[in-house]
Amino acid sequence: MLGETYPATEGDSVLYGVLFPGLILMSHPKSLFNITGFQYRNLKIRGFFMIEYSAGSVKAQGELLLPKGKGPFPTLILIPYWKGKDHVGREYAKRIVSTYPWAVFLADYYGEGRTPKSAEEAGAWAGALFEDRQELRNRMKGAVEAAKKQKEVDPNKVGAIGFCFGGLAAIELFKMGLPLKGVATFHATLGYKMGDKIGEKLALAKGIKSSLLVMHGFLDPLVSLENRLEFEKEMKEADVDWQMHLFGRASHAFTNPESNDPKGGLMYDRLTDERSFKMMGLFFSEIFA
Numbered sequence: 114m115l116g117e118t119y120p121a122t123e124g125d126s127v128l129y130g131v132l133f134p135g136l137i138l139m140s141h142p143k144s145l146f147n148i149t150g151f152q153y154r155n156l157k158i159r160g161f162f163m164i165e166y167s168a169g170s171v172k173a174q175g176e177l178l179l180p181k182g183k184g185p186f187p188t189l190i191l192i193p194y195w196k197g198k199d200h201v202g203r204e205y206a207k208r209i210v211s212t213y214p215w216a217v218f219l220a221d222y223y224g225e226g227r228t229p230k231s232a233e234e235a236g237a238w239a240g241a242l243f244e245d246r247q248e249l250r251n252r253m254k255g256a257v258e259a260a261k262k263q264k265e266v267d268p269n270k271v272g273a274i275g276f277c278f279g280g281l282a283a284i285e286l287f288k289m290g291l292p293l294k295g296v297a298t299f300h301a302t303l304g305y306k307m308g309d310k311i312g313e314k315l316a317l318a319k320g321i322k323s324s325l326l327v328m329h330g331f332l333d334p335l336v337s338l339e340n341r342l343e344f345e346k347e348m349k350e351a352d353v354d355w356q357m358h359l360f361g362r363a364s365h366a367f368t369n370p371e372s373n374d375p376k377g378g379l380m381y382d383r384l385t386d387e388r389s390f391k392m393m394g395l396f397f398s399e400i401f402a
Contacts, residue, residue: 157181158210161203164218164263168255169248171224174198175256178206178217179265186216187270187294187401190260192253192279192286193219194369195239197228201369202276213394215401216265220256222249222282239278243302246285246313253286257293270294270401274393276368278302280327284344287325287353290318294400297326297393299368300333304340317351325355326396328389330363334378358392360385 159179166173176198180186189209193202198221206217222242229235242249253273261268272295275283280301287296305312325348329336348355363385366372370386372379 158207164259166255166259168221168224168253168259169251171252173221173224173252173255173259174226175221175259176203176206176219177260177263177265178203178210178219180210180214180216182214184216184265185267186214186265187397188216188218188260188266188272189397190218190220190256190271190273190286192222192256192273192275192282194277194279194366195229195235197221197223197235197238198226199228201371205276205368208390213398215397218256218260218263218266220253220279220282222252222256222279224252240307240310243278243281243307243310243312246315249282250285250289250315253282254289254291257286257291272296272397272400274298275301277366284325284327285315287321287323288315288317290321290323293323295324295326295397297328297396299328299389299393300330300363300365301327301336303327303329303336303344305343306337306340307335317347317353321351321353323354324396324400325353326392327355327357328392329357329359330365330367330382330385331359331361332364332378335365358389360388 157180159181162177162179164175164177166175191202191206198219202219206219209215209217223238229238257271260266261271272293273283273286274297276299280298283296283298284301305314360367363382364378364380366379367382367385368389370381372381374380
């Protein structure tokens with residue numbers, strides 16, 4: 114039993130706020146609408162549920178988006194881009210749950226549900242974790258453990274997806290060898306060098322059983338060819354189940370509809386976004402079967 118359940122009606126949908134023993138999801142279900150900024154009209158979606166958990170050196174606030182129906186559900190841990198757990202990640206989570214019978218857990222790698230107020234602040238926060246890979250791994254491990262504790266999550270069918278810096282975090286999660294079915298990344302930061310920052314290089318776990326799908330823009334200016342080749346060499350030497358797909362006309366941030374910076378190489382691409390979403394779906398449909 115999850116404890117008390119509070120139904121709340123909004124528009125065409127019914128949402129439920131649940132109080133887990135030891136985990137505060139929300140004070141009242143109406144807060145869901147303040148958090149997400151949109152109304153749920155899709156009858157496949159039950160709603161977002163806030164989950165507090167420990168992750169490395171921080172107290173994190175994850176969000177679990179559940180489909181309607183009876184669980185437990187296969188679940189994807191969504192690791193957002195460098196601006197953290199905001200509306201962009203939530204919209205992508207909605208897209209997944211609207212398409213597949215899976216739940217999505219939004220990870221909070223900055224802690225306390227914080228989101229940076231500017232690109233400069235995002236760069237500083239992400240940069241610190243780029244360098245401190247052990248802390249980044251610890252925060253990712255906390256998200257996996259928190260997701261697997263939830264009654265609605267099938268602990269034997271959990272995967273992870275990551276975007277931009279969140280893609281780097283997802284790859285570090287893969288390298289840890291945790292019991293995940295698979296990891297997929299979109300325009301991930303690859304390698305250990307980014308400007309003047311040098312990331313800590315940690316060993317890969319032995320005998321990794323998870324699968325990895327890397328979807329990358331060939332024109333991505335944020336990942337050098339040197340970094341990409343170093344990553345490929347690392348995967349080859351580890352002899353893991355991995356694959357990489359290069360989208361020839363895509364740059365960085367190709368899944369983010371708000372990206373429109375051609376000079377900086379951050380550009381949304383509708384066709385690549387749709388193709389990569391389908392590839393992700395096929396990848397997890399196979400390994401969740």
